[in-house]
Amino acid sequence: MSSDRDTILARVHGALAPLAERAPLPEWDLELVHMRTIQPATDLWALFAERLKLVNGTPLSAVADLVALLEQGRWRRGYCDPALWPQFKDAFPAIFTVETAFDRTRVDDYDFGITAATGAIAETGTLVLTDQGTSSRLAALAPWVHVAVLRREQIHADISAALAVMPADPNIVWVTGPSKTADVEGILIEGVHGPGVQVALLV
Amino acid sequence: MAKQLIDQFAATLPADKRASVYQSTKSTHEKRTKMLFDQFAEPNRLRALAGEIKQHVLEHLDTLLPAVEAKLQANGARVHWAATAEAACTAVLRIMQARGATKMVKAKTMVSEEIALAPFLEKHGIEALETDLGEFIVQIDHDHPSHIVRPIIHKNRREIATSFERHGLGAYNDDPQTITRRARQFLRQKYLQADVGLTGANFVSAESGRIVLVTNEGNSRFSLAAPPCHIVLVGIEKLVPRDRDLGLLLNLLARSATAQQLTVYTEFISGPKSAAQPDGPEEMHVIFVDNGRTEVLASECREILRCIRCGACMNVCPVYRQVSGHAYRSVYPGPVGAVLSPLLAGKKFPELADLPKASSLCGACHEVCPVNIPIPDLLLRLRDKAKREGARRAAAGTPPMGAWALLASQPAAWKAALFGSKIINYLPTKLLPVPPLRAWEDTRALPEMRGGEFRKWMKGRKKS
Structure with missing residues (x-):
């Protein structure tokens, strides 16, 4: 393929050579992309929770609320990141079956998956997941309910702030609400390939 | 006087299709405008800036392309180059054959449509399955997408339900929720069985080598969670200079495309999975595709390569709303397609030379474009090119002006x-x-x- 590389680069050089001057890279002020409808918040969790609700996500601030939500939806079988399970174990009654290894041959056996978030973006209600922070990509994606566990100090104010501190990680995913489509007649349906219920749990 | 081909097609479009295309493009456009102007103080300044950033990219591809190649390689990805559609298809096939791979799951990518990848792979015994709901339906119907963001904007639920039944996905049921759940069940097994996941790229950061992908359904995430190999197919124009520029472009893309503040899943991929991660690709390939782009770069219409494929121009276009996407006889419909498709056609330019005339030059496409492409100007340049080159298709429906020209000169x-x-x-x-x-x-x-x-x-x- 090296010849294709040379061909393409030679054509690019040829195309750009006649230009008398080239467009400079504009400097731009991050303030420009701040949403004017949002006041600077002191409590980033409160803002994040409000924005998450707007995209049909579910913010929770206590493990007991999570257990109640799962009981109400009759979601009883699930996966939990082995590093997080010890702190949640006691809150889950015996009707729940929770595994700490995700078996990809039985993806439909898991109603929920609990994994760690690496951050969040308050302005957009977005959760930040990373490859190194997520114990299993599939467990955070395949079950109907995904619970991302978040700490208050991990919340960024806006997109630009989150972009400024992007970790060196091969797979960073910003999650803004449950999976959705409007392909069929423009009607919104949630839970297409990913979770139909997206929870952010503050610990 | 012979009619333009696009008018002939429009005359055959059923009234209910026209009405549904009109309604959904109009409502998306209105939501987009409300969102941009409610949320940002100076949305037009953002569009102008984004345009300048992308124009800078185009005019510095000679240095940015080698830079991003080095960055990707340092991140552990293998980089390939494809000058033509055939070369791009062959590159994908070789990667698959080297792994003994026979099954691919595909996220939505317009470049793969452009190079007709799926039919090529199928000819070579490889299953290449579309996973975006709309694209999946297009595939089982042997149809073509008619909008770059909403591929089945031209289909109603009854047609989809009939296709699902025919394809063995359960008895006839036209409830959109049931259709979606059935696709979910069917496709998740396909992800798990696939040898390769193929995606496009919305942006590639030259600074970090991060591939940025946006999807709402989560199909690209699944394609990167189950199969052991990831192939990225990307046009050479998709670069952005720095990660911080994504803050501007991502904000504009989601609002312009679907009136969302951010698409549900925005992925930043810079290489194969990390060592401790149990799921995801161990191998990552990035294929940079030219397929006519360098010719466009050398042309008087290079601004069209700024396009970030949001579809806002087709949503607002009075012609697209009346004729729908298939009328443009090419992968890219609407105003952007009327410029890009004839240019990418290369020697076959005369066959699509009528498309730049499918516009009233009202300028709405320029006003909504998140990267501020002066589409009406480009349409005029292409009309001129068609005239210079004597493309007969472009002349259809134009009254003879010879006598007038003689008189006026x-x-x-x-x-x-x-x-x-x-x-x-x-x-x-x-x-x-x-x-x-x-x-x-x-x-x-x-x-x-x-x-x-x-x-x-x-x-x-x-x-x-």
């Missing part, structure tokens, strides 16, 4: 014609047997023809 003939035109003042126009003219004259009086008076006045003015 000979001052003596022009003067004589102006003088002669005064005859109209002595004609009983009310009695002419032309019904529209008579109807017009019923309520209006034709002013007196004063051919040449202005010239006389002008001359007199100069002397004084």
Whole structure:
């Protein structure tokens, strides 16, 4: 393929050579992309929770609320990141079956998956997941309910702030609400390939 | 006078399809505008800036492309280059054959449509399954997408339900929720069985080598969670200079495309999975595709390569709303397609040379474009190109202008014609047997023809 590389680069050089001057890279002020409808918040969790609700996500601030939500939806079988399970174990009654290894041959056996978030973006209600922070990509994606566990100090104010501190990680995913489509007649349906219920749990 | 092909197609479009395309494009456009103007103080300044950033990229591809290649390699990805559609298809096939792979799951990518990847792979015994719900339906129907963001904007739920039934995805049921759940069940097994996941790229950061992908359904995430190999197919124009520029472009893309503040899943991928991660690709390949882009870069229409494929121009276009996407006979429909498709066609330009005429030049596409592409100007340049090159398709429906050109370019003939035109003042126009003219004259009086008076006045003015 090296010849294709040379061909393409030679054509690019040829195309750009006649230009008398080239467009400079504009400097731009991050303030420009701040949403004017949002006041600077002191409590980033409160803002994040409000924005998450707007995209049909579910913010929770206590493990007991999570257990109640799962009981109400009759979601009883699930996966939990082995590093997080010890702190949640006691809150889950015996009707729940929770595994700490995700078996990809039985993806439909898991109603929920609990994994760690690496951050969040308050302005957009977005959760930040990373490859190194997520114990299993599939467990955070395949079950109907995904619970991302978040700490208050991990919340960024806006997109630009989150972009400024992007970790060196091969797979960073910003999650803004449950999976959705409007392909069929423009009607919104949630839970297409990913979770139909997206929870952010503050610990 | 022969009609334009696009008009011929529009005449065959059923009224209910036209109505549904019109309704959904209009409502997306209105939501987009409300969101941008409610949330940002200066949305038009953002569009201008984004345009400048992408124009900078285009005019620095000679340095940015080698830079991003080095970055990707340092991140552990393998980089391939494909000058043509055939080379791109072959590159994908070779990667698969080297792994003994026979099953691919595909996220939505317009480049793969452009190079006709899925049919090529199928010919070579490889299953290449679309996973975006809309693209999946297009695939099982052996159809083509008619919108770059909403591929099945031209289909209704009854047609989809019939296709699902025919494809063995359960008894007829046209409830959108049931359709979606059935696709979910069917496709998740396919992800788990696939050898390769293929995606496009919305942006590639030259600074970090991060591939940025946006999807709402989560199909690209699944394609990167289950299969052991990831192939990225990306046009050479998709670069952005720095990660921070993504803050601007991502904000504009989601709002322009679907009136969302951010698409549900925005992925930043810079290499194969990390060592401790149990799921995801161990191998990552990035294929940079030219397929006519360098020719566009060398042309007078290079601005079109700024396009970030949001579809806002087709949502607002009065022509697209009436004719729908298939009328453009190419992968990229709407105003952007009317510029890009004939250019990417290369030697086959004359076959699509009529598309730049499928516009009233109202300018709405320019006003909504998140990267501020002056589409109407480019359409005019292409009309001129078609004229210069004598593309006959572009001339269809155009009245013969030869006599007019002769008259307008000979001052003596022009003067004589102006003088002669005064005859109209002595004609009983009310009695002419032309019904529209008579109807017009019923309520209006034709002013007196004063051919040449202005010239006389002008001359007199100069002397004084």
